[in-house]
Amino acid sequence: MRVASGQGFWGDWQEAPKLQVRRGPIDYLMLDYLAEITMSILEKQRERDPAAGYARDFVDMVLDLAPDLVSRGIRVVSNAGGVNPDACRDALVQRLADVDTGRPLRIATVRGDDLMSRLDEVLAAGHELRNMETGEPLSTVRERVTAANAYMGAGPILEALRQEADVVVTGRSTDTALTYAPLIHEFGWEADDWNRIAAGVVAGHINECGAQACGGNTLFRWREVDLVEPGYPIIEASADGSFVVTKHPSLGGRVNWASVTEQLVYEMGDPTEYITPDCVADFSTIRLEDLGGDRVRVTGVEGRPRPELLKVSIAYRGGYKATGMLTYSYPDAYEKAVAADRVLRGRLDRLGLEFDEIRTEYVGAGACHGPLAGSPDPSVPEVELRISVRGEERDRVKRFTRELAPLILAGPPTVTGFAAGRPRVHEVMAYWPALIEREVVESVVRVEVTEA
Amino acid sequence: MKVPLWRVAFARSGDKGDTANVGLIAFTESLYPVLAELVTADKVKQHFKGICRGSVDRYELPNLCALNFLLHESLGGGGTVSLMLDAQGKTFSAALLRMEVDVAEELVREADEVSGWSERLE
Structure with a gap:
């Protein structure tokens, strides 16, 4: 069972x-956008055009790959639908x-994560959607909200x-589910088989950032990695939850203990509490074995029951x-x-121009590492x-942009x-x-299959 | 011997809102307990003075020979709010590796073999 990663971001x-798809055998291709x-950003695009709001690149990609998908029997799982999977x-x-x-492709859309269209109804029902960091209820910024989406798990x-x-x-969908849902499907894991699902989550975390698990952005012997045509990660999974991380041999990049470890700690919070809609994975239980030849075995992953609440990602207008x-x-130069x-x-x-923040950085003289x-x-x-401003009023920020060019003369x-103006x-x-109660989301999730 | 952290470890960093995370990975298994003792949350907070305005949490991952640091209030508000060039903390890994540590010479030599530093010195 091979789940390959094809995109780590839009x-x-x-x-x-x-x-x-073309350089070796895979069963599933996951694409994270x-x-x-x-x-x-997608919600803004949909406001302007009701037929927009998804990753357009994805359509070109599927079109290009469609004959190969059929002839090789590869299935694609992607969150490219953004705020408009139907479009x-x-x-x-x-x-x-x-x-x-050769035969029609079966295309499934998953809806239900979008809370924006029924946000007032959800708030009126008593779900306050308090900010997980500040504790404030969403009502304080309600008028400025532009998108609200719950993270769905493997179910749909x-x-x-x-x-x-x-x-x-x-x-x-939660990024990792694009990898672990195919594993649950193929191996028939039970919904409360927390250890195996947690292993799938770890596999998903390795897959979700593309080449970053294969020697991209690596600090370990970085000079020695050929990144012109890097392999992206492939998870070779077994029914018991163990898996091997690898890549197609004919491609560049590198898979070893270091490349996998670097990706495992990327964007990590508390490693013992990696929360997904389908289980809580414990990254302190992971065992790695570098098998050589761009193969790393992952075993021992343990997990705990899924959380009662789902995470909601909300965006709101915050000035200019x-x-x-x-x-x-x-x-x-610096002086x-x-x-x-x-x-x-x-x-x-x-000019009497005040801003919420003005920030000056000197690129070439400590912009990245400061003191x-x-x-x-x-x-x-x-x-x-490099000078930046941020403020509530667009006109003031606009006025600032006219003050750069005069510095030339x-x-x-x-x-x-x-030169760029x-x-x-x-x-x-x-x-x-x-956070929100699962039921609010799960009761409206819909899966629809169309032949094309 | 006193060496910069990059002689004995490598790292990767990323963001979660206004919090930067830095995963620090020892080059060898024998270095992990040494780093776990030397690179404390307090030491990291001090190292990032002027950059990290909040607290620093540390998590231990002996299974991966790694330490994970969370540097709160470090990314100028985070996400698209931030005006920082490195709004996602991508270079915080290299910034942490500037820290000076005192490590037994033998362990540094072992690390040099793994990191390739000894070949580069030749």
């Missing part, structure tokens, strides 16, 4: 899914009409697979921001950039001044790097994590 390498803020399905159905796949994906779907398109950049050259920052802030003061980088080297060839010397103003989407 915007990931487009060749990866094709290579996963959704980060915490992606839903609000994603419609686009697939329409465009697959022109592709000869399992239903789609039972109905023999070739392609499963969900909205806000803009970032401007100018590059100052040697000599005294010039500091002088430019002083001039710019002085002008903002005289840890030590004092800037006076002989540094160039320094980029009316500022410190030897400055360049303004005035900075763009972006709307800030703030994140509001909350």
Whole structure:
């Protein structure tokens, strides 16, 4: 049973899914498109166009791969549906009409995660959706909410697979479920087989960030990894819950104890409490064995019963921001950039422009590590001044963006790097994590299969 | 001998809202207990002075020879609210590895073999 990872986020390498399908045997291809803020971006797109709001890249991908999926018997599980899985399905159905796949593809959509369309009803029923970090009820920002989605678990994906779907398109499914739902389906694990499901969660965590488990973004002997055409992770799973992490041998990248460990600790909270809708996995029970040849065995994973509540990811409008950049050259690059920052802030003061935050960073002189980088080297060839503001009023932020270019002629010397023009103003989407009773979500989950 | 942490360990970092996480992984099994003793939550909080405004939590993963640190209030509000260049804490791993630690020379030599540092010195 081989579950391959093909995308770690929306915007990931487009060749990866094709290579996963064509360079060796796999049974399932999982494609993760959704980060915490992606839903609000998609919600904005849907506001403008009712037929938008999903990952369009995914449709092109499936179209390209459709004949291979049929001939090789590979099923796709993805959260590419975003806030509009039906529109994603419609686009697939329409465009697959022109592709000869030998037999119709069965496309399943999963709905029910979207709470936005019934948010007031949910709040009125007494679900306060308090912020998990601050404890405040959602009513304090209700008017500014742009997206609200519950994290669904394996349930609806399992239903789609039972109905023999070739392609499963969900909205806000928990990322790891895209990997462990196929395992539960294939091996027939019971819903309370916490240890095996937890093993599936660990497999899902390894798969969900694409090449990051295969030597991408690695600090371990990074010079030695060929990343031109990296393999993405493949989980070779067994019915007992143990699995091997590997990649196609003909591709680059590297799978070893270090690459897998790095991915296991990525975005980790309390490792003994990795919460998903289907179980709580304990990462302190994982045993790794580096088998060599780009194979790492994972055993021993233990889990505990699933939580009573589901997580809800909410986005709300949080004002506006803009970032401007100018590059100052040697000599005294850092000193010039500091002088430019002083001039710019002085002008903002005289204009009476106040912001919630103004932040200045000096790229090339400690922008990443701040005080840890030590004092800037006076002989540094160039320094980029990066100045950002954030505030409630769009007009003020817009006014700030007009104050960058004047520094070229009316500022410190030897400055360049303004070819791209005035900075763009972006709307800030703030994140509001909350919890909700499972029943509120599970009672409306719907799985629908269409042939295309 | 006094060495930067990167001689004896590697790391990966990421974000959860305004909290950065840094997973620190020892190059060898014998280094893990040494690092667990030396790299405390307090020491990390002190190291990230001026960057981490909140508390630091530490979790131990002896099974992976790793320590996981949560650095609260470190990402300028986190997500799209943040104005930081590194709003997702992607480079916090390398920042932690700047820390100086005092480790027995023999253990450092063993780590150099695993990390490839000894080959690079040749």
